[in-house]
Amino acid sequence: MAKISQISGKRNGYFGALALVSILLGLYWGLVQAPPDAYQGEVQRIMYLHIPSILTAYLSFFLVFVGSCLYLWKREKRDDILAYSAAEIGVLFTALTIIEGSIWGKPTWGVWWTWDARLTLTAILLLIFAGYLMLRSLTEEENRGASSAAVLGIIGFLDIPLIHMSVYWWRTLHQPPSILRPDKAPWENIAWPLLTPLLLNLAAFLLLYFYLLSLRFRLGEVNEEIKALKLSRDF
């Protein structure tokens, strides 16, 4: 059984190298090659991190949802490991998205934090993810933890569109007109020379995400094998 891990380990290494290459390409293109934005200046380059981060975070949440549904339906440990892994990495990318958004906001709006729709939504997403991880670690029995977390994963995902709608309505209905386009998604205004680094960085982030996910997934599988071995030995 340990041999299977070794084989996929090598394949993983190549994949990781590919991710690294695309990250470096994306960094070069985003920081050096691409011109600064006409309106936002150099600070716009943070968007090459921010948009891929948030998309990856949403992807993660979707995987938590899929893993949770499959686990509750079929009760196969692999689906639970998928959900747990996606949640852990999802927390990382969501937290990074908030930090990036905050840093972008300081020179753009003058404040480190504002309750605009995007930042608020991402903060709520982080809270739900964090709740998922806490629920798992605080539930005593392993299988109970898995199915409890799966319920949260499903409900949380179904709630996201409703949270999205309510936060956007709240912010657009009450936003005074003096604040300049705080709710327009940045990708709605993107010009062609800026699209290439964005797509490059997006590809890099996706490759990185799946690389990290496969590592974390393998960790989950190995832990499961350890548990199974320990259980069988006790008999």
Next chain:
Amino acid sequence: MEFLSQAVLLFKKDLLLELRRRESLLTMFFFGTLLLFVFHFSFDLAPDRIAEMAPALLWLAFLFTGTLGLAQLFEGERANHCLEALLLSPMDRGAFFVAKTCFNLVLMVLVEIVIIPLFWILFNLPNWELVPDLFLVTLLGTVGFCVLGTLFAAVTLKARARELLLPLILFPLMVPVILATIRCMEAILRNGELGDALPWLRLLVGFDVIFLTVGVLIFDWVIEF
């Protein structure tokens, strides 16, 4: 229908137990009233600002009081292996969910019927004729709270730090309900009717319907020994 009769049976049991001992109800009443006093000391409220802040303050009070009620929701089933007995019986677990949610809803509605007028009196608010409309909106919001609250009270039943974990999980998910209910209440207080806030009401109703359905379907996997 079998499902409904099971739910009604369980609901009646909980209601009867509660009416006899009144533990949850009294603690929730007391806590809600206490919160109103705390608000009075915490916020220096000019009379005109109170009307603006009333929905938010009321909902804060209901959220915290409701969390208290949720913590005690499954207490009856803990002793004497009641929960195991219920789960071993050929009962539809969705019915169990509906019964518990309705029971929690009744508790919260009883508390709200007292707290809203009390708030009006304590803070000397004028427009009494709007209170029934406000109460209806609060009712819809409370349904949303009870549905998700019951679900996650069952989920966290066997977790450590249960009383802390439940609000931590529940409150982010409740954001649409909180926003929608308070906006509707604000609109009613400002204009006497919903008007522009109608989309919020639709969102609220949608939330209730979606999660009541999902809750009934998913409760099988939630409640375990």
Next chain:
Amino acid sequence: MGAWYFVFLAYGIVWSAILIYWLTLKRRLARAETELAELCASSEPQANAKT
């Protein structure tokens, strides 16, 4: 230069965090795999002894 400060701050935080996470993940995985190998090795003589 003010704008570049924010850009480098953001990029620095993000890539450091990802690097740290990747390293901790590798370490956790290595530890788990050694534990698994030890368990496999020690359970084989047991299995042989039983048969």
